[in-house]
Amino acid sequence: xxxxxxxxxxxxxxxxxxxxxxxxxxxxxxxxxxxxxxxxxxxxxxxxxxxxxxxxxxxxxxxxxxxxxxxxxxxxxxxxxxxxxxxxxxxxxxxxxxxxxxxxxxxxxxxxxxxxxxxxxxxxxxxxxxxxxxxxxxxxxxxxxxxxxxxxxxxxxxxxxxxxxxxxxxxxxxxxxxxxxxxxxxxxxxxxxxxxxxxxxxxxxxxxxxxxxxxxxxxxxxxxxxxxxxxxxxxxxxxxxxxxxxxxxxxxxxxxxxxxxxxxxxxxxxxxxxxxxxxxxxxxxxxxxxxxxxxxxxxxxxxxxxxxxxxxxxxxxxxxxxxxxxxxxxxxxxxxxx
Amino acid sequence: xxxxxxxxxxxxxxxxxxxxxxxxxxxxxxxxxxxxxxxxxxxxxxxxxxxxxxxxxxxxxxxxxxxxxxxxxxxxxxxxxxxxxxxxxxxxxxxxxxxxxxxxxxxxxxxxxxxxxxxxxxxxxxxxxxxxxxxxxxxxxxxxxxxxxxxxxxxxxxxxxxxxxxxxxxxxxxxxxxxxxxxxxxxxxxxxxxxxxxxxxxxxxxxxxxxxxxxxxxxxxxxxxxxxxxxxxxxxxxxxxxxxxxxxxxxxxxxxxxxxxxxxxxxxxxxxxxxxxxxxxxxxxxxxxxxxxxxxxxxxxxxxxxxxxxxxxxxxxxxxxxxxxxxxxxxxxxxxxx
Numbered sequence: 001x002x003x004x005x006x007x008x009x010x011x012x013x014x015x016x017x018x019x020x021x022x023x024x025x026x027x028x029x030x031x032x033x034x035x036x037x038x039x040x041x042x043x044x045x046x047x048x049x050x051x052x053x054x055x056x057x058x059x060x061x062x063x064x065x066x067x068x069x070x071x072x073x074x075x076x077x078x079x080x081x082x083x084x085x086x087x088x089x090x091x092x093x094x095x096x097x098x099x100x101x102x103x104x105x106x107x108x109x110x111x112x113x114x115x116x117x118x119x120x121x122x123x124x125x126x127x128x129x130x131x132x133x134x135x136x137x138x139x140x141x142x143x144x145x146x147x148x149x150x151x152x153x154x155x156x157x158x159x160x161x162x163x164x165x166x167x168x169x170x171x172x173x174x175x176x177x178x179x180x181x182x183x184x185x186x187x188x189x190x191x192x193x194x195x196x197x198x199x200x201x202x203x204x205x206x207x208x209x210x211x212x213x214x215x216x217x218x219x220x221x222x223x224x225x226x227x228x229x230x231x232x233x234x235x236x237x238x239x240x241x242x243x244x245x246x247x248x249x250x251x252x253x254x255x256x257x258x259x260x261x262x263x264x265x266x267x268x269x270x271x272x273x274x275x276x277x278x279x280x281x282x283x284x285x286x287x288x289x290x291x292x293x294x295x296x297x298x299x300x301x302x303x304x305x306x307x308x309x310x311x312x313x314x315x316x317x318x319x320x321x322x323x324x325x326x327x328x329x330x331x332x333x334x335x336x337x338x
Numbered sequence: 339x340x341x342x343x344x345x346x347x348x349x350x351x352x353x354x355x356x357x358x359x360x361x362x363x364x365x366x367x368x369x370x371x372x373x374x375x376x377x378x379x380x381x382x383x384x385x386x387x388x389x390x391x392x393x394x395x396x397x398x399x400x401x402x403x404x405x406x407x408x409x410x411x412x413x414x415x416x417x418x419x420x421x422x423x424x425x426x427x428x429x430x431x432x433x434x435x436x437x438x439x440x441x442x443x444x445x446x447x448x449x450x451x452x453x454x455x456x457x458x459x460x461x462x463x464x465x466x467x468x469x470x471x472x473x474x475x476x477x478x479x480x481x482x483x484x485x486x487x488x489x490x491x492x493x494x495x496x497x498x499x500x501x502x503x504x505x506x507x508x509x510x511x512x513x514x515x516x517x518x519x520x521x522x523x524x525x526x527x528x529x530x531x532x533x534x535x536x537x538x539x540x541x542x543x544x545x546x547x548x549x550x551x552x553x554x555x556x557x558x559x560x561x562x563x564x565x566x567x568x569x570x571x572x573x574x575x576x577x578x579x580x581x582x583x584x585x586x587x588x589x590x591x592x593x594x595x596x597x598x599x600x601x602x603x604x605x606x607x608x609x610x611x612x613x614x615x616x617x618x619x620x621x622x623x624x625x626x627x628x629x630x631x632x633x634x635x636x637x638x639x640x641x642x643x644x645x646x647x648x649x650x651x652x653x654x655x656x657x658x659x660x661x662x663x664x665x666x667x668x669x670x671x672x673x674x675x676x
Contacts, residue, residue, distance in 0.1 A: 052607075059607045060573070222602055235398070241606045247599045256594020260601050261585045264560055267614040268579045269390075269397045274612040276605040 001028045002038060002079070006069045006099030007316055013054050016249045016324070021054070022070065022098075022317050029103050034083040037106045039076035041096055041336040044313070045123035046072065046320050046328075048220075051248040060278050070098040073128060074336075075119045081106060093122045098316055100336055117298065124157045124331035125305035126294055128279060132242055133161035134290050135282035137218060138169075140240035140275045145170030147215035150206075150232075152176040152197070152225050155185050155306065157331035158242060161294075162218045163191045164303045171216070174209045176225055178326045185329075189304055203228045213237075222246040227259070230266055241276040248324055306330030339366045340376060340417070344407045344437030345654055351392050354587045354662070359392070360408065360436075360655050367441050372421040375444045377414035379434055379674040382651070383461035384410065384658050384666075386558075389586040398616050408436040411466060412674075413457045419444060431460045436654055438674055455636065462495045462669035463643035464632055466617060470580055471499035472628050473620035475556060476507075478578035478613045483508030485553035488544075488570075490514040490535070490563050493523050493644065495669035496580060499632075500556045501529045502641045509554070512547045514563055516664045523667075527642055541566045551575075560584040565597070568604055579614040586662055644668030 003026055010023040032038040053064045053071055064071055074096035078086045085106035086092060092109040096102030112119045117126060124130060141162075143149050149166035153159045154175025163173035167190050174193045175186040183194035193209035195202065206228050213234040219226065223246030233239070267274060297303035308330040310319040316334050323332050341364055348361040370376040391402045391409055402409055412434035416424045423444035424430060430447040434440030450457045455464060462468060479500075481487050487504035491497045492513025501511035505528050512531045513524040521532035531547035533540065544566050551572035557564065561584030571577070605612060635641035646668040648657040654672050661670050 060609070219602075222599060226602075241602060244599070244602055244606055247603065250599065253595035253597065253600060256596055257591035258594055259591065259596050259598040261560060261582070261588065262591060263598050263601070264557075264564075264579060264582055265585065267612060268582055269614070271398070271614045271616060271619060272612075273614075274605060274610075276607070276609045276611075278609060281609060 001031065002101050003027070004029050004099045004101040005313055006097070007313070008069050009054060009064045009066055011066060012056060013249075015251050016321060017051070017054060017317070019317055024314065029101055032080055032082055032103050035085070035106055036082070036103050037078055037086055037092070037109060038080040039074075039092065039094060039096055039102050039104060040079055041074050041076050041100055041102065041313075042091070042338070043075040043120045043123060044072055044096075044098060044316065044334040044336050045074065045128070046316065046323055046332045046334060047129065048243050048245045048248060048323060050320065051245075051324060071095065072097050073123050074102065075112065075122055076102065085109075086111065091119050093127070098313070100313055117295075120307060120309070120333050121298070121305065123333055124307060125161060125298060125303065126291075129157035129331060130161050130294050131283070131287070131290050132279040133158045133165060133218075134294060135279050135286050136240040136242050136277055137162050137165055137216070139282055139286070140273075140277060141216040141218060141238050143169050143171040143216050146172070148172045148174060148210050148212055149216040149218065150174045150176065150210065150214050150229060151218040152221040152229075153243075153245065153326070154191065154194070155182045155329060156220070157305065159218070159220055160189055160305065160330075161303060164189055164297070166216070167191075168297065168302055172212075174206075174214075176206070176221075182329060185306065197225050206232065216240075218242060220245060230263065233266070233270055233272060235270050237270065237272050239272060239274045241274060245324060308332045310334050312336075339369065340439050341365070342367050342437045342439040343651055344435070345651070346407050347392060347402045347404055349404060350394060351587075353589050354659060355389070355392060355655070357655055362652065367439055370418055370420055370441050373423075373444055374420070374441050375416055375424055375430070375447060376418040377412075377430065377432060377434055377440050377442060378417050379412050379414050379438055379440065379651075380429070380676070381413040381458045381461060382410055382434075382436060382654065382672040382674050383412065383466070384654070384661055384670045384672060385467065386581050386583045386586060386661060388658065389583075389662060409433065410435050411461050412440065413450065413460055414440065423447075424449065429457050431465070436651070438651055455633075458645060458647070458671050459636070459643065461671055462645060463499060463636060463641065464629075467495035467669060468499050468632050469621070469625070469628050470617040471496045471503060471556075472632060473617050473624050474578040474580050474615055475500050475503055475554070477620055477624070478611075478615060479554040479556060479576050481507050481509040481554050484510070486510045486512060486548050486550055487554040487556065488512045488514065488548065488552050488567060489556040490559040490567075491581075491583065491664070492529065492532070493520045493667060494558070495643065497556070497558055498524075498527055498643065498668075499641060502527055502635070504554070505529075506635065506640055510550075512544075512552075514544070514559075520667060523644065535563050544570065554578075556580060558583060568601065571604070571608055571610060573608050575608065575610050577610060577612045579612060583662060646670045648672050650674075
């Protein structure tokens with residue numbers, strides 16, 4: 001029997017998830033059967049969508065059950081694989097969740113080559129967040145050369161890839177981030193302009209950064225940033241809706257005035273396209289193109305990435321709360337073991 | 339000199355347009371030059387979009403200037419055409435506005451054949467409203483056989499065409515209208531179900547009428563109807579946004595709660611497409627298909643239409659106010675002269 005330290009959903013959070021909502025416990029894993037693998041978690045991915053899985057509201061995926069281990073993508077080391085699909089010490093991408101060890105179906109695992117790229121990138125720029133940026137921007141956003149693409153949470157793994165892919169496609173990339181350090185980083189990534197949503201003159205900064213208006217707004221955030229962006233959207237602008245992190249901890253509808261009629265009127269009068277998506281929709285059709293393009297862009301330096309590595313499973317809950325308020329700087333991963 | 343009786347925008351309305359906002363006056367028209375035609379208005383089209391033209395808010399079209407004649411599509415009789423493009427007594431489709439006579443550029447006029455279809459249909463099922471339904475439903479809504487299409491203001495010229503084209507494409511058509519008489523008419527048009535938004539159990543009626551959810555919602559209306567519909571939208575549903583008549587007289591944002599975050603969250607979790615449009619966007623590419631298809635459907639009875647004819651230019655203002663509150667029953671036109 002192998003012991004695992006895991007974080008289970010003890011109860012559904014009301015607002016920001018507390019330590020009472022997310023209990024750390026120790027348990028025993030069953031021995032792996034044929035077709036399974038026993039894994040030791042090296043890196044755990046923390047992503048905003050996980051907040052949605054803690055609720056039982058209707059969404060695109062089943063919620064995590066109360067008492068179950070929180071879900072999440074993982075990079076792990078193979079300890080045992082009775083069917084022989086993997087060798088001991090192989091490094092694999094899986095979905096082991098918030099725990100130190102896991103038993104997973106071998107056919108759901110993807111082997112990683114540590115010599116090609118740091119294995120943690122399989123959770124970021126070369127993984128789900130990178131693909132989210134790639135598919136949402138290119139399929140829904142469809143930026144044309146010379147158009148203006150705006151993305152918020154722009155130093156995060158999705159936002160930074162969105163801006164850099166927009167540049168590759170010949171568009172102008174404007175990033176929105178919180179604080180001068182993050183904004184400076186956007187310039188290092190090659191964004192044409194960086195706008196700090198924490199500044200009092202945010203709206204004016206955004207106006208100055210988008211002299212020709214906005215043709216694509218890649219929506220990660222919601223909240224007040226969205227209001228400012230909507231006013232700058234050009235006719236026929238596209239808005240891929242990928243996430244709404246500003247509202248994930250909301251416990252009730254915000255007070256009025258009701259902004260929905262104004263949004264709908266803007267959609268009408270500007271012939272806007274607002275399209276929600278989950279990257280899985282595009283995976284089968286686009287995964288080959290993504291792997292080819294993104295690996296090439298990372299290799300030649302046209303897409304850079306930044307990771308925010310937190311050490312120790314015991315720090316996962318704090319790190320996740322920070323993610324929902326923008327405290328992370330780059331793709332947030334937990335290094336669970338070396 | 340020809341005298342015209344016209345309705346001019348005396349001042350911009352605040353809320354529902356009053357008779358003080360829309361002044362009736364008599365004026366003189368200049369004599370037509372070469373390339374122009376002097377016209378006598380037979381039918382004037384009244385359409386919801388005209389309310390937007392009375393405001394100076396940013397929209398897809400220039401507002402009507404204060405002191406100018408209100409704009410509008412017209413079917414007219416040619417009185418004089420110095421360049422010879424038309425003969426006297428030819429019947430033409432133009433954009434003469436809310437007046438008894440007009441002088442227009444001959445090249446902006448389209449000759450109508452009274453033997454092929456009643457000439458007033460050029461303002462309705464065979465004109466702009468019919469094309470709005472056709473292009474918005476087929477290009478954005480893209481209903482598949484067996485899918486459910488819902489449209490509000492369903493006895494209006496756009497809504498009735500949307501439902502009937504949906505049926506032609508093999509979809510289930512559900513119409514929303516106000517009052518039992520209009521709902522009965524929807525059954526005559528071949529809609530699969532009719533839902534009365536004035537009934538107390540409207541939400542329940544809508545649920546029962548859409549057992550498999552909603553795949554396409556053709557948005558004409560906004561307001562409370564939209565809330566009920568959004569809850570029934572299926573994953574990957576499409577929402578062509580054609581009009582928002584419920585809010586056209588609004589003078590401020592409605593009180594809270596703020597429904598926008600909930601709408602955005604639904605767009606995200608259901609991978610919805612919400613797309614505003616104006617029919618002019620599709621005109622050049624689709625006008626030939628439209629004329630062929632819609633003329634055929636009207637001729638073979640698969641698309642029926644209903645007109646609400648008001649007699650006399652002096653009744654235009656009352657009729658237009660009624661249009662914004664759903665008092666019309668069918669395509670609203672003013673018979674300006676015989």
